[in-house]
Amino acid sequence: MNKIWLITKREYFTRVKNRTFLLSTFLLPLVIVLFLAGFILLAVHGKSRHRIAVIDANGYFKDYLKSDASIEFDFSAGLDSLNYESKGCTAALIIPPLQQNEKTTYRLKYKKQLGPANEEDLRDRINNVITSHMIFEQTHISPATLDSIRSHSATAELETFEDTGKEAKLSSHRIASAIGYVSGLLIYILTFVYGAAVMRGVMEEKTNRIAEVVISSVRPFQLMLGKIAGIGAVGLTQFLLWIILLTGLTAIGQLFIPHDTWMEVQSLQQASAMSGPSVAKAGDAAQLIYELKNGISATNWLLIIFCFLFYFLGGYFFYSSLFAAIGSAVNEDPQEAQSLMLPITMPIVFSFVIMSIAVQDPGGSLAVWASIIPFSAPIVMMARIPFGVPGTVPWWQLGLSMLFLVLGFLSSTWIAGKIYRTGILLYGKKPTWKTLWKWAFRKN
């Protein structure tokens, strides 16, 4: 035990004292923030505008279809399905005479694809036009009046509450899925980063030929465990620094919110507390901050941080011991590691994919099962927990998932230990999964 501790300390301090540790600790959050900001910016501003020539046999579409930021409609006479491109349009919408109560097909001919979101949007607009026109024909309410009614009637806001039995808690799915997504993403990145660090560390010991020197003093299993524990501790340190960094940044960020916005947020809070109709007219920024504040205060941070630590460590131990086994088996050639790593990286990548589905539908059966089996539990469960325990995630699921993860990493460490013991002293033989399997399961 004492020897594992010594090894752990060495692994920890040689890494934490390294300049790259500090650099990555402060740069990684920055990179993630920049990446997300860039992503949002591109999604908002990077949309291309489509100019669609409308060839309408009914004649009323031009009264209803209004051009906007994403689509411009061109109703000029003389446009047809052959010359639309030369007149500067990217697509032509051909609407034949529509018969009441009869399915009619209309067509879009394009040079530049609209994309699924725009196509969906276009379909909705056409149906809205038909609805509006039918309302006009039957009630003689002008399209302008109808528009004005539509825009003035959008006054109701949804607030969702999680029913915890004793009290109803204000919740925000948007905030929950954001927290879930970030937690899952962090565990995904950390599993890879630290798993790879373990593998490199083991390979270094093997290629430096220090492995046999150390193994004559400690058991191979102790050496492996010490390394995994030491690098895991580095990960925890990094996580702790991030929490401090994030809290600090949030505090600083609040200073930059204008006083007026704060006043609006406060009135929103008061209105909500009285459960009365929202009288305050708040700006978008205030609405957003209000939602953030509510979401953050509704979130059980203690539980999330505890679960994050548990699933980070569980997932890390589960996968890093397998990474260690691979590191012990390969020689100097990094190519060998690449090909052996695939079966280990695949489940991690799959977990990430399942996680992005789980944040949309945290109660779905895919999300539930993926959060229980240990291969994907660390990433997927972390995406579900912010939606509420024991609401979205019942206690039995959380308990079962944790139990399986513990059993999972115990067995993966055990198997990895057996591979490691043989691999670490074996040079010059190109390893395959078949040989690793033999090492893991052969009798002593």
Next chain:
Amino acid sequence: MELLSVSHLKKYFASQKAVDDVSFTIRPGSIFGLLGPNGAGKTTLIRMLTGIFYPDEGSILFKGRRFDPLKDIAQIGYMPEERGLYKKMKIGEQAVYLARLKGLDKHTATEKVRQWFIKFEMQTWWNKKVEDLSKGMGQKLQFVITVLHEPSLIILDEPFSGLDPVNSNLIKEEIYNLAAKGSTIIFSTHRMEQVEEICDHIILLNKGKKILDGTVHSVKQQFKENLFRIGLEPATDLTASIAPAASTAPSTRPTASDLLPRSPDGVSEINDLFEIVSRQSDDLIVKIRPGVLTNQVLSWFIDRNTGINSFNEILPSLNDIFIRLVEGTPLTRQFQATDPDKEPVSMTALPVSHHTSHKPIEDE
């Protein structure tokens, strides 16, 4: 009491008998040579002695008790042939770390590292990194790390490889010192002249089996070929003094043609007592026939008034014995399967590849 007593030790890998029923004992304070060609099973044997491998069969007694790797490992210092260090770690820190893994507390470890560094004039290295060291320097550091915790059993696998003569001597002196202070040393090497110089007792492994066991002296006696070097007086007129062999009566004066070897290869001289193997001016090498005493040979020369300056027995070198015993053994015995139908799996390559893939520290 023996320090180490190994009996019927076996370690079989899937397609190879790496160590096949080996028994020997080592006295405390002796320097014990573990010899054998590449792939003979030396490294596997050493790994069992250091607790890295568990034997399939047989027993190891350490200081009279059953060898317990977890406990006894603190009393063993092992310098493997494939050795290296953490390249980015400072030398002093590294030595202290490895000593603490052997069970020393921090204070003692630091103190001992200091003492050894002073002894080997390495004090200024403390804060250097291993990657800045030459191979020879790394080797010295390895040796210090191996013996730092004052083990009662020190196992050195090719300790002199890569060392210049000055540093070789330094290490050799330390090996003698340690043995004199009561440490027992197992010394594994291919360099027979070092074995002859250093070791008291040797065993020779080949194909996993022990084929030779004894002191350096007794082994040489066992393999001697009754060869003697006779230095004749330069003035001696050979043609006038040495008698012909069988056909002529002893009383008759020999003639020149009878005295000299008749053919250039020098093995044609025939008499009852010896045959001349080779001759270079005054230097004669003879092989005495079985049952003949050396005094009879001397008398034979004295009877013929031949002046003799020297008369020495020629013992075979360990090198000759080694080559004679293992000659014809294929270098690798990867395919010597215990079960001929079984496909050889990777473990089999262990003792062999270990040698063939050797890379010096500085290359990495």
